[in-house]
């Protein structure tokens with residue numbers, strides 16, 4: 215890095231929603247903003263969590279002077295327990311984020327992480343960066359934009375934000391502070407693109423409260439409401455609505471209870487009634503309780519999934535009960551959620567979602583709000599982040615139409631020079647994804663996952679051969695199939711395939727018969743032919759060869775008393 219350059223490098227979150235990891239470079243030093251995770255899809259079977267690959271900054275961790283967290287959402291701070299040890303830098307955040315982080319670090323038994331608590335509006339220094347967190351409204355308390363002041367220009371990193379005149383809990387977006395920062399002159403704005411495709415505004419938490427008040431007020435049976443545990447304003451809404459409707463509240467799911475504790479510790483949720491424990495709540499009449507549950511995205515191990523499957527230790531739903539999904543149906547997650555909705559509906563439970571009732575507003579800005587932000591900040595350079603390619607591309611066009619002179623569409627690993635002008639991608643640095651597998655981290659591109667996908671789609675055929683040193687079969691080939699071909703469907707199929715394998719081994723030239731790899735190749739081809747596998751069926755055909763040498767052979771014959 216040249217000393218007279220101001221750089222920006224996203225290692226995660228540019229071209230995807232999730233696993234945010236941003237770097238700013240100046241004077242040979244780096245500042246990290248956020249370090250998040252995402253959840254795996256069906257491309258990574260058996261995997262839950264994915265993380266950004268930090269190897270670029272890990273290789274220069276002595277130049278990494280700190281990590282600022284904009285807020286306590288998993289996609290912004292969830293990777294800390296897994297990656298901090300590789301980076302070992304101090305962390306800066308506000309009280310609520312620190313309270314949630316502490317619980318997370320305790321659970322993963324990670325000790326010695328230095329966490330500096332700062333207040334919004336306070337100026338603090340990290341290496342060459344003069345930093346200030348500016349309050350923004352979002353779907354979690356204490357979300358912030360980060361204002362960076364440097365000799366080469368100022369940067370606003372918006373983090374996740376929205377405008378809401380009545381967020382009910384947590385701060386209003388600090389429009390005065392943003393406007394004032396804009397007046398100071400802003401070189402670059404790196405901004406949230408999640409809802410760039412949505413016109414208008416994102417709506418107010420107060421309107422959701424009114425709607426839920428009306429909706430829950432008219433229920434006469436058991437009500438379960440699920441939302442993201444971190445949406446403390448929505449939890450407060452649930453608790454206040456319940457009180458107004460003569461219901462007690464019980465929270466199920468570990469992350470729900472953890473988040474409520476963290477919120478109370480730093481002063482939120484003070485003027486609401488206490489929550490009941492699950493057992494006491496389970497003994498009350500159905501219409502006297504509002505259950506708050508985790509699992510609004512159908513997460514396999516979350517409380518709601520277990521409740522729907524009838525596997526929850528305290529809460530059993532009955533026909534006529536109501537489940538309200540006070541949350542977004544996250545794109546890409548529809549199938550999982552609809553399966554959960556279907557299983558509830560089949561059990562006679564009424565399911566209410568954002569598709570049929572007004573039960574949710576987004577925590578991210580729509581187009582009118584984003585336009586407003588550009589009017590306040592007036593950056594010379596715009597860099598859209600926190601979005602898939604389609605979001606970043608649209609955000610670029612949007613910023614251009616608003617008259618931003620330079621807009622850069624980035625991908626993870628792009629090193630952007632912000633100053634001196636002109637802004638441009640000057641280098642590509644290594645990037646990628648890691649996955650948590652058996653408590654270790656491996657690359658998401660690892661062969662392991664290609665094999666797993668192939669097993670899922672095509673199954674496997676196992677062939678066991680016992681050969682002597684010269685390649686003669688000493689026993690009939692063993693054959694089993696898993697998820698590939700139904701061996702029992704066709705009488706005689708198994709024997710036919712075994713014969714084909716025998717023929718293939720016997721047909722080998724003398725030299726080929728000495729080479730295990732050549733034997734495997736011929737046997738695989740014979741199995742494909744004998745099963746009449748079409749080109750689209752590609753089971754993994756695994757051939758295991760055991761060679762018995764003369765000595766081993768004589769030993770066996772001895773034992774059998776055949777000599």
Ligand SMILES: [Zn+2]
Pocket residue numbers: 232287289290374600
């Ligand atoms: Zn986010």
Ligand SMILES: [Zn+2]
Pocket residue numbers: 285287290352374
């Ligand atoms: Zn967020």
